[in-house]
Amino acid sequence: MAIKDLPREELMHPGAGSCPACTDLLTLRMTLKALGPKTVLVTPASCTASVACGYPKTPFGVPVLTMAFAAGGAAASGAVAALHRLGEDDVNVVVWAGDGGTYDIGLQSMSGAMERGTNFIFVCYNNEIYSNTGVQRSGATPFGAWTTTTWKGKVDQRKDMPAIMLAHRLPYVATASASYIEDLYRKVQKAASIRGPKYLEFHIPCAPGWRFPMERTIEMGRLAVETGAWALFEADDGKVEFNLRSKQILDGKTQRKPIEEYLELQGRFAHLFRPERDEEALAGIQQFIDREWERYKQLAACGMSVG
Amino acid sequence: MTLMFDVGNKVAAKAVQMCKPEVIAAYPITPQTVIVEELARFVENGELDAEYLCVESEHSVMAATCAAASMGVRTFTATSSQGLAFMHEMLHWAGLSRLPIVMINVNRTLGPGWSLWPDETDSMAQRDTGWIQFFVSSAQEAFDTVILAFRLAEHHEVQLPVLISYSAFTISHTMMPVEIPEQDDVDAFLPPFKPYWRLDWRNPVTFGNVLSDEYHMEKRYTMHLGMEAAKRLIPDLGREYEQRFGRYHGGLIEEYRTDDADYVLLAMASVGSEAKVAVDNLREQGHRVGLARLRVVRPYPDEDLRRIGRKRKLIALDRNISVGSGGWMYHETRSAVMGVEGCDVYGYLCGVGGRDVTYEDIEQMALKVFTGDARPDVVEWWDLKQTGGN
Amino acid sequence: MERYTADTTISYPCDGAAGRTGGWRDFRPVIDLTICIRCLRCWAYCPEGAVLRADDDSVSINYDYCKGCGICAYECPKKVIAMEREE
Numbered sequence: 001m002a003i004k005d006l007p008r009e010e011l012m013h014p015g016a017g018s019c020p021a022c023t024d025l026l027t028l029r030m031t032l033k034a035l036g037p038k039t040v041l042v043t044p045a046s047c048t049a050s051v052a053c054g055y056p057k058t059p060f061g062v063p064v065l066t067m068a069f070a071a072g073g074a075a076a077s078g079a080v081a082a083l084h085r086l087g088e089d090d091v092n093v094v095v096w097a098g099d100g101g102t103y104d105i106g107l108q109s110m111s112g113a114m115e116r117g118t119n120f121i122f123v124c125y126n127n128e129i130y131s132n133t134g135v136q137r138s139g140a141t142p143f144g145a146w147t148t149t150t151w152k153g154k155v156d157q158r159k160d161m162p163a164i165m166l167a168h169r170l171p172y173v174a175t176a177s178a179s180y181i182e183d184l185y186r187k188v189q190k191a192a193s194i195r196g197p198k199y200l201e202f203h204i205p206c207a208p209g210w211r212f213p214m215e216r217t218i219e220m221g222r223l224a225v226e227t228g229a230w231a232l233f234e235a236d237d238g239k240v241e242f243n244l245r246s247k248q249i250l251d252g253k254t255q256r257k258p259i260e261e262y263l264e265l266q267g268r269f270a271h272l273f274r275p276e277r278d279e280e281a282l283a284g285i286q287q288f289i290d291r292e293w294e295r296y297k298q299l300a301a302c303g304m305s306v307g
Numbered sequence: 308m309t310l311m312f313d314v315g316n317k318v319a320a321k322a323v324q325m326c327k328p329e330v331i332a333a334y335p336i337t338p339q340t341v342i343v344e345e346l347a348r349f350v351e352n353g354e355l356d357a358e359y360l361c362v363e364s365e366h367s368v369m370a371a372t373c374a375a376a377s378m379g380v381r382t383f384t385a386t387s388s389q390g391l392a393f394m395h396e397m398l399h400w401a402g403l404s405r406l407p408i409v410m411i412n413v414n415r416t417l418g419p420g421w422s423l424w425p426d427e428t429d430s431m432a433q434r435d436t437g438w439i440q441f442f443v444s445s446a447q448e449a450f451d452t453v454i455l456a457f458r459l460a461e462h463h464e465v466q467l468p469v470l471i472s473y474s475a476f477t478i479s480h481t482m483m484p485v486e487i488p489e490q491d492d493v494d495a496f497l498p499p500f501k502p503y504w505r506l507d508w509r510n511p512v513t514f515g516n517v518l519s520d521e522y523h524m525e526k527r528y529t530m531h532l533g534m535e536a537a538k539r540l541i542p543d544l545g546r547e548y549e550q551r552f553g554r555y556h557g558g559l560i561e562e563y564r565t566d567d568a569d570y571v572l573l574a575m576a577s578v579g580s581e582a583k584v585a586v587d588n589l590r591e592q593g594h595r596v597g598l599a600r601l602r603v604v605r606p607y608p609d610e611d612l613r614r615i616g617r618k619r620k621l622i623a624l625d626r627n628i629s630v631g632s633g634g635w636m637y638h639e640t641r642s643a644v645m646g647v648e649g650c651d652v653y654g655y656l657c658g659v660g661g662r663d664v665t666y667e668d669i670e671q672m673a674l675k676v677f678t679g680d681a682r683p684d685v686v687e688w689w690d691l692k693q694t695g696g697n
Numbered sequence: 698m699e700r701y702t703a704d705t706t707i708s709y710p711c712d713g714a715a716g717r718t719g720g721w722r723d724f725r726p727v728i729d730l731t732i733c734i735r736c737l738r739c740w741a742y743c744p745e746g747a748v749l750r751a752d753d754d755s756v757s758i759n760y761d762y763c764k765g766c767g768i769c770a771y772e773c774p775k776k777v778i779a780m781e782r783e784e
Contacts, residue, residue, distance in 0.1 A: 037511070078360065116362075
């Protein structure tokens with residue numbers, strides 16, 4: 001899959017309400033290219049409300065069911081059941097939720113839909129904060145990050161949601177990044193080709209929320225992968241494979257860049273560097289990433305049975 | 308027509324089966340559970356061709372139900388008490404989405420502490436969510452109201468969800484004889500559902516995006532018009548139901564021996580059936596008393612109450628409590644009859660928290676009004692025991 | 698499109714749902730097509746779909762809706778897109 005092979009058809013109309021450089025919109029645009037028009041999106045409360053903007057107009061060229069924050073997974077179950085009644089099992093039902101609607105308030109409902117075997121794709125577009133409400137901490141926010149509810153930096157680590165999803169024994173779980181768009185496109189298509197509950201998580205840098213210049217948005221996602229702060233992998237029926245740069249890192253063919261190269265470009269971590277370096281915190285973050293990669297090695301070796 | 312002799316929940320489930328819902332989402336809670344167990348059995352046995360979703364919470368039940376209805380199919384669920392309270396956000400969702408969902412709520416006291424007995428506070432606390440609300444007082448009325456509710460909810464002038472409530476155990480788990488009509492007649496009364504909007508990839512609309520203040524008030528206003536239409540349509544559809552099936556339970560209100568009454572008891576659900584016995588006994592003692600049993604509280608039967616209240620004393624028997632205010636029926640009735648000639652409203656809070664309300668209690672409450680020992684501006688807590696500490 | 702009669706929050710798709718969002722722009726991307734290699738990275742990574750892809754894979758900017766984020770210029774491997782301050 002090369003960029004040239006991505007379909008020309010756009011299912012998002014230009015003129016959406018999201019911020020400039022919005023990777024929610026970017027990954028929506030790519031996801032809909034991968035899925036085509038026979039798709040229904042379920043969108044729990046999130047930045048996607050800003051994308052959708054105001055009645056009576058919408059930029060979405062596929063049907064969208066806006067949903068209550070906690071209820072993405074449950075709504076997918078209802079929609080899939082109704083489509084089955086209507087003889088439309090070939091329509092993709094996709095929950096498009098932020099990290100709040102996945103890691104936090106949406107977790108129970110998502111877990112329920114997975115356990116019920118609902119034939120759908122749950123996409124968590126993870127910008128590591130509640131950005132639509134003004135950059136508050138979520139269960140996906142990394143340790144040390146400034147948010148408007150962690151002014152001195154978050155003191156807890158993020159959850160490992162893809163691992164939680166692997167524990168649901170799903171036929172397909174994959175992580176992707178807004179900065180590796182062909183890989184993301186491929187994984188969406190792969191998910192759509194498999195029956196049953198699928199989980200995709202997209203790491204999507206947010207310029208206003210993470211406080212970096214917006215033109216560097218794609219670079220920021222690349223750095224997350226290159227430093228190992230984010231890993232690209234997929235689990236097909238529980239068999240885990242790392243992808244692209246993350247595979248090279250796992251196989252020892254490429255070294256991870258030091259985490260500081262990623263952190264120091266973002267205003268949300270500025271307090272770790274200025275007025276003086278917080279060596280303890282920086283070392284702690286690097287150790288956390290190192291430990292994560294030890295776990296990833298086990299994951300690649302053992303698949304969903306890990307832990 | 309066949310005769311069924313069973314508990315209220317099984318009778319209600321039979322009615323739901325005959326309405327042919329296409330998606331049912333359910334979560335167990337006592338004392339509603341028998342309904343969804345029965346429906347699960349129907350679906351597994353092939354006696355009901357529907358998708359049955361075992362969902363992981365009541366909030367998710369209503370989300371799944373809303374989503375299914377948004378795709379354009381007929382939906383049903385049932386709940387009780389804490390479950391209904393947990394749904395609260397999604398009840399607003401269903402109302403504002405104009406989705407004709409039908410739900411049964413078996414009235415049960417909200418905790419803590421845990422209680423299983425009937426109290427209407429669970430339903431009444433949802434009165435602002437845009438759901439039409441029926442309270443029924445027998446298994447037969449529950450059966451007939453389920454069928455009427457789908458027809459009403461799906462009426463183009465209404466397009467609102469309907470909640471049917473009845474009392475825990477006194478209805479839900481009590482065996483009563485019920486007439487069951489033929490399926491063909493139910494089909495004729497309730498044709499297949501045709502949605503007024505749906506999510507269809509061939510016609511890709513966005514539902515529920517940002518709705519500015521420029522538009523929001525009008526959406527609420529048209530919901531209100533839907534409620535106003537329901538006021539007219541409930542008696543009309545009830546009469547149509549009577550013509551086909553031979554039973555009429557009343558419009559918004561069932562009036563019982565009110566013609567020459569000086570006093571009219573106001574009651575709902577199982578207190579309403581108990582109050583009929585009290586009216587008969589008080590009549591035998593020579594008191595000119597009748598009963599207005601409120602079958603519908605949303606829309607509130609203001610006009611009916613203004614007519615009934617003229618030159619009469621109304622005695623509201625509330626088995627619900629808005630703490631810090633009082634019983635909802637008392638307050639809403641006072642508001643409805645304001646300025647009506649010669650009308651006073653007396654209020655009792657009785658059976659709150661599920662304590663039994665017998666016809667003898669109701670007779671005593673009424674007699675206290677007849678003898679001038681009660682005041683219309685003071686709501687009395689009936690059978691209140693000593694309070695303080697644990 | 699079919700218009701639904703239900704009086705609820707139903708919105709219909711169109712360009713410019715949030716208005717002419719090109720008006721949000723401080724800097725405008727200007728492409729030097731003479732040195733563009735038509736790799737389409739700008740087209741792929743534009744969140745807005747405001748980089749237009751022609752049949753021959755040449756690209757142009759839809760200034761009605763380009764919000765001026767500069768991702769296209771930053772990601773261009775040949776640096777053929779300049780961000781020029783709007784008047």
